[in-house]
Amino acid sequence: MSPALPDGAPWPADGALDPRLVEKDAGRPLSLYVHVPFCRVRCGYCDFNTYTAQFGAGADLDTYAGSVLAEAALAARVLDDAGIGPRPASTVFFGGGTPTMLAPDELARALDGLRERIGIAPGAEVTLEANPDTVSAHGLAGLADAGFTRVSFGMQSAVPRVLAALDRTHAPERVPEAVAWAREAGLDVSVDLIYGCPGETLDDWRASLLAATRMRPDHISAYALVVEEGTRMGAQVARGELPAPDPDDEATKYEEADAVLSAAGYRWYEISNFALVGPDEAGALDRGGLAPTALARASRHNLAYWRDWDWWGLGPGAHSHIGALRWWNVKHPAAYASRLARELSPAHSGEALDAPTRDLERVMLAVRTGEGVALADTPAGSGGAPGRERVAGLVADGLINAARARAGRAVLTLRGRLLADHVTRELMGY
Ligand SMILES: C[S@@+](CC[C@H](N)C(=O)[O-])C[C@H]1O[C@@H](n2cnc3c(N)ncnc32)[C@H](O)[C@@H]1O
Numbered sequence: 323m324s325p326a327l328p329d330g331a332p333w334p335a336d337g338a339l340d341p342r343l344v345e346k347d348a349g350r351p352l353s354l355y356v357h358v359p360f361c362r363v364r365c366g367y368c369d370f371n372t373y374t375a376q377f378g379a380g381a382d383l384d385t386y387a388g389s390v391l392a393e394a395a396l397a398a399r400v401l402d403d404a405g406i407g408p409r410p411a412s413t414v415f416f417g418g419g420t421p422t423m424l425a426p427d428e429l430a431r432a433l434d435g436l437r438e439r440i441g442i443a444p445g446a447e448v449t450l451e452a453n454p455d456t457v458s459a460h461g462l463a464g465l466a467d468a469g470f471t472r473v474s475f476g477m478q479s480a481v482p483r484v485l486a487a488l489d490r491t492h493a494p495e496r497v498p499e500a501v502a503w504a505r506e507a508g509l510d511v512s513v514d515l516i517y518g519c520p521g522e523t524l525d526d527w528r529a530s531l532l533a534a535t536r537m538r539p540d541h542i543s544a545y546a547l548v549v550e551e552g553t554r555m556g557a558q559v560a561r562g563e564l565p566a567p568d569p570d571d572e573a574t575k576y577e578e579a580d581a582v583l584s585a586a587g588y589r590w591y592e593i594s595n596f597a598l599v600g601p602d603e604a605g606a607l608d609r610g611g612l613a614p615t616a617l618a619r620a621s622r623h624n625l626a627y628w629r630d631w632d633w634w635g636l637g638p639g640a641h642s643h644i645g646a647l648r649w650w651n652v653k654h655p656a657a658y659a660s661r662l663a664r665e666l667s668p669a670h671s672g673e674a675l676d677a678p679t680r681d682l683e684r685v686m687l688a689v690r691t692g693e694g695v696a697l698a699d700t701p702a703g704s705g706g707a708p709g710r711e712r713v714a715g716l717v718a719d720g721l722i723n724a725a726r727a728r729a730g731r732a733v734l735t736l737r738g739r740l741l742a743d744h745v746t747r748e749l750m751g752y
């Protein structure tokens with residue numbers, strides 16, 4: 323495969339994909355990501371591409387679905403022309419920003435439009451991210467009727483002081499209420515938690531974990547707070563007004579998450595992601611007969627990312643990944659809408675990855691999952707005596723599971739999950 327494009331090259335105005343680089347015969351499923359770049363309030367820690375007001379001419383809450391559907395029509399055309407369409411999506415994820423800033427009718431219109439233009443496979447997982455204070459029982463029921471199957475709530479914490487430090491606008495008691503509405507509507511439920519916020523104690527974090535498990539969501543994500551440059555929190559940390567996250571505190575809190583969530587019946591299937599397991603699944607897992615990523619309540623959309631499958635990201639700043647190709651859209655909602663109104667692709671630039679970069683990406687992503695990576699697919703696992711020594715070193719250091727390594731896979735231990743990047747470097751022979 324010869325890279326046809328240098329890093330970050332301008333993308334064709336019609337969005338065309340080089341058919342030689344789409345890896346037509348790989349048979350990978352297609353996922354769709356829809357970015358909704360609007361929020362009521364900008365949280366101090368967040369650097370997602372999102373806007374609170376003044377979205378700009380041609381890009382507002384009422385016209386946004388129309389722009390996304392114009393990109394969907396372009397996507398269908400481009401996939402057909404590259405010889406890989408029509409291909410109905412096996413997962414769809416509306417993320418943000420705050421997708422629930424759009425009225426339920428607009429979200430339903432967007433989903434219907436994706437179904438018409440690109441196709442959605444029967445039984446597809448269709449997720450919507452939501453802030454607990456931007457949903458209602460009626461709205462969630464409407465979304466389930468429209469074909470959404472799963473909602474992911476930004477809970478973040480159950481402790482008012484921590485929620486305030488994170489600039490969150492919802493009261494903690496709003497989350498169980500929103501979860502109950504989602505359940506009544508027949509939706510699967512996930513909640514996001516953040517740990518390591520300045521001022522959060524271990525007791526605070528344990529209280530948040532327990533509050534999350536008491537609601538029995540199907541799925542819980544637990545993210546370490548990342549202090550991003552260019553955010554309000556990043557500036558406060560740089561000025562010394564807030565302490566930077568402490569890696570030891572974060573490691574302790576991750577171990578606490580694993581302990582509390584495991585005791586409540588959840589199992590990790592990716593470093594930051596835990597799924598509720600049924601008794602049959604637990605038994606099969608314990609006997610080693612079930613890959614953790616096969617858990618019924620795992621997020622199939624996120625698994626598609628970690629498996630390095632294909633996805634098309636619609637919306638301002640969204641990234642797409644088909645075969646060896648990656649591209650990303652213009653960032654501002656007004657620029658995005660304007661390009662589509664002129665029948666131009668919203669892609670800003672992109673790149674074609676070479677084979678070694680793709681191999682590194684695959685290992686880096688797979689190593690984070692509960693099924694791990696086949697040693698034979700890594701330079702260390704297929705690299706003769708020096709490679710065998712590295713693998714033995716990872717086992718001796720307690721970073722990968724010994725029995726699974728003997729069976730030919732690198733699967734992180736609890737300690738290894740805290741040092742995943744180091745494990746990747748060892749497996750890649752860096
Ligand atoms: C786009 S947001 C989710 C939807 C919604 N806007 C919300 O905040 O509830 C996705 C998730 O990313 C996580 N997140 C965002 N910024 C983060 C950061 N700086 N560090 C760690 N997690 C972050 C939060 O847990 C958040 O729920």
Ligand code: SF4
Nearest residue numbers: 361364365368418419
């Ligand atoms: S964390 Fe969520 S609600 Fe807060 S600014 Fe980011 S996308 Fe918006």
